[in-house]
Amino acid sequence: MEASLNQLLSWIGTNPAWAYLIVFLVSFAESVAVIGVVVPGVMILFGAGALIASGELAFWPTASLAIVGAISGDSLSFWIGNRYRDQIRAHWPFSRHPKPLDRGIVFFEKHGAMSVAFGRFVGPGRAIIPMVAGMMQMPRTRFAAANISSAIAWGPAYLAPGIVFGASLKLAAEAATHLAILIIILLSLLWAAAWLARRLFFLLSPHASHGVQTLLRWSNLHPVFGRTAQALADPDHPDAATLTALALALVAAVALLGMSLSADLFGAQEMRINQFALDLGQSLHTPLADQLMAGLSRLGEPVVTIPLVIAILVYLSLSGQQRALEYWLAALAFTLLVTPTLGWLVRIPRPELGLDLRWPWSFPSGQVLSATVLYGFLALSVSRPLAPRWRWTPYALAAALITAVALARLYVGAAWLTDIIASIALGLIWIAALGLAFRRHTEPSEQVAGLVLVTLIAASAAFTAATLAQQPLDIARHQATRPLITLTATEWRTRQDLPIASHREDLWHRNQRPFDVQYAGPLNRLSQILAGQGWAPAEKLSWSNAIKLLSPSLTLAELPVVPHVHDGHHDDLILVKDLPDGRRLVLRLWGTHVQLNAGAPIWAGNITEVIKEKIVHLLALPITIPVDASGQGHWLTDLAQSPGMSIAMGAPTLLAPKELDLLPAK
Structure with missing residues (x-):
């Protein structure tokens, strides 16, 4: 493409x-x-x-x-x-x-x-x-x-x-190209989910009555299995025992199927589609995307779903909708019991990313299953009194919410793609059976507006409170971690199989931004040393200074520097050097999972140039371009001339403060 x-x-x-x-x-x-x-x-x-x-x-x-x-x-x-x-x-x-x-x-x-x-x-x-x-x-x-x-x-x-x-x-x-691609994928799939829900509603809705009648006729011909069908479709037939038996049968069938597929025949991690989806999700990580996907994932987590459920149950109880309350309890009890039961029976491990998650199993995904049952059954409850032409709307919204939660869990790598799809399918089967019984055994409520209002207030309040209280914690829990590697100074100096990225991570793996600089030591010390050579901390682009991009008359030195992303993280250090001829150099460094045995962390990055690109004399964008080979060597030598800096020229160039006594001074 x-x-x-x-x-x-x-x-x-x-x-x-x-x-x-x-x-x-x-x-x-x-x-x-x-x-x-x-x-x-x-x-x-x-x-x-x-x-x-x-x-x-x-x-x-x-x-x-x-x-x-x-x-x-x-x-x-x-x-x-x-x-x-x-x-x-x-x-x-x-x-x-x-x-x-x-x-x-x-x-x-x-x-x-x-x-x-x-x-x-x-x-x-x-x-x-x-x-x-x-x-x-x-x-x-x-x-x-x-x-x-x-x-x-x-x-x-x-x-x-x-x-x-x-x-x-x-x-x-x-x-961050990754962020733009992620947003395009996210919006496209959310729209597709809502569109598919609408199409399926108009496709299946006209045949619903015929399907129920067929189910009742079938129940008369099959005395054993027909009892289940009759309990679901016949308003005069008791349904509690049947729904319990159906839930147990569904759990047993899924457990047997899951155990047979995972019994050393092949694992979820061996399936190419799972590995592809995991790699894609990990490659799209950026700080802003982490913020967004943590919020979407929260829509299926207990901090939001439990207050929402409590509010719904209280409202149903106070409004006298006892029968609807019982069905809601059945829907929620299924999620609470099935998630741990199937997890321990099937035992499909999560992807090995080092995430700080309490539950070790990938199937079923508790957040995805909870979202499917909660939002799916809420759509069933809300849609009944609506006019036929608007009845699809709750289903489309529920489909979008479920898809959002599923994509967020896939993005952070908390579950395999096939397990997420299976969790959605399991939830849909349950709410389909429960919804059929609910519609046949209860009368449509005229108080749907109250239910919608309670849902919106409770969900908004819970989501906002949880976001304010634990957004940083959630992002940290969903960050992939790698063990810290320690090298000797000799290993680092001789560049023996350094486990450090040689290029800025690129979605298309084009390796267009090589890392030509490595630094060992504290970043504040590097800033102090390079200050004498004209390097200064950069003003990073943010919401507060983005208006400067609308001022093409500003000089390049007055424009903010756009942060870059590597391995899902923004640059840890950005230093700029403004030259007399109006050019601007940028030194960027990112943290690695490697340190020297002296305890000095190792940082990797590069020196690039930034140019001002005008668009129709309305916008001024600071665009990064590589420094040519001769210029690259010149500015690396310029770093070497900084007092207090030890340097080893080569590919990559190695820097360290002299006080670490790791490299001979040049």
Whole structure:
């Protein structure tokens, strides 16, 4: 995918005339009556804006061609309307589909000459309005004035979202490509889960009554298994004992299946899809992503689910919904009993990442199973009194919440992908059976608004309190840990199989940012030593100073430095050196899991250069570029000249304060 994108950008860079021609033709075609309905002009102009941000296209030629194309297309539509007038209704597509034309006429009659300007942005069919203006004999001069003035505003306005998007991608690539990819994956899967829930609801809902009747007929033909079906589907049949037996049977079946699959035949860790999902989740770690995914995971953890459940049970009890209360207890009892029981029976270990988690088993995932049962049964309870066209909404929201919890557990590496999917399936089977009995044995409640309000208040309060109280703790618990390795000074100095990353971790494994510097010792000591050589702590990009990016007139030295991510962590130290010629060098170091036997921690990083890249004279982005080989050697030598620093040149260059007496001074 990335190779194809690079090839496209390379082709556009060498053939910009074709890209400009496409912008003109698309803007023209989108403004022509009928044709404009099928031309994806908005998306293409959005892409053109992104290419402007990437530097492949220039803003003013692109905007000018978009404006000229829009003016030309609207002029052609106006001429068609003025030339053929009432004959237009007799021709396809308006002969078969007259409503768009009728809406355009109503819009024009309501807004008059201003409809040409309004219609370009918000009208009921942008390409129809100029043709309607011609049909209604609008004076040419007034049309031309409205056409040209609105096009001048329209061109930049439609390019602007793409420019912002492209600039955001550049900034994301500078700071953390991993975070941008994670957000895209997360939003896509959440949308897919909600969409699938909606589709399944409309697919299965019309056949629900027929399915129940079939189940009742089947129960008459099978005396043994039919008792279970009758208890679930027949409102007059007792259901408590049957639901208990069904839950036990479900647990037994899952336990037997799980033990047979894990009985030294193959383990979850041996499945390629599990290892791929684990590696992908670990490769997407960034500090901001850790914050986000810790919050999503909390939606299925006891600190949120227990207060939410208590609030629901109290509300049902106070409102006199005793029967619904019993079903809620059945749903929750299943989760509380099944999670430890199946865990000890099946015994599928978690991925070996060193996470600080109390429960050692991957299946079932307690958070995912709890979320599936809790939010799934809540959707069943809430959806009953809703109008049929809105009844899918609780299911879509529940599907999104369950998916969010599942993705968060997969991201932190707390469970294998197959175990997460199996936990969701187990929960869905239970709430499907329980939900069938619930609907057949209880009457719809008219107090659903109260249940929704209680749920929102309790969930929001519990989530907020838990986030404020233990967000840092949760992030720490979900961090993969590696044992600390100790080296002798000789092993480090001779670079004998150093267990330290040689490149900044990259999602695509391109190794484009080699680590050419290693430092042993405290970071504050390094900052003190290098201060005499002109190196100073950097102002890091944050929410408080991000507004500086909107000031292209600022010098490079005045812009904040964008933190980078390696191995899921931001740089532990960023030092900058501003040169007399306006250039800026950046020294970045990250912690490693290696130390010297003298107790000095080892840090790895590199020296790069930052340039200021302007985008349409509206944004200024500090973009990192590698330092050429000759310059690299020069600045490494510059470090060696710092008083109090010992250095060993090579690949990588090794630094340490002289007081450690580890390396000979140069």
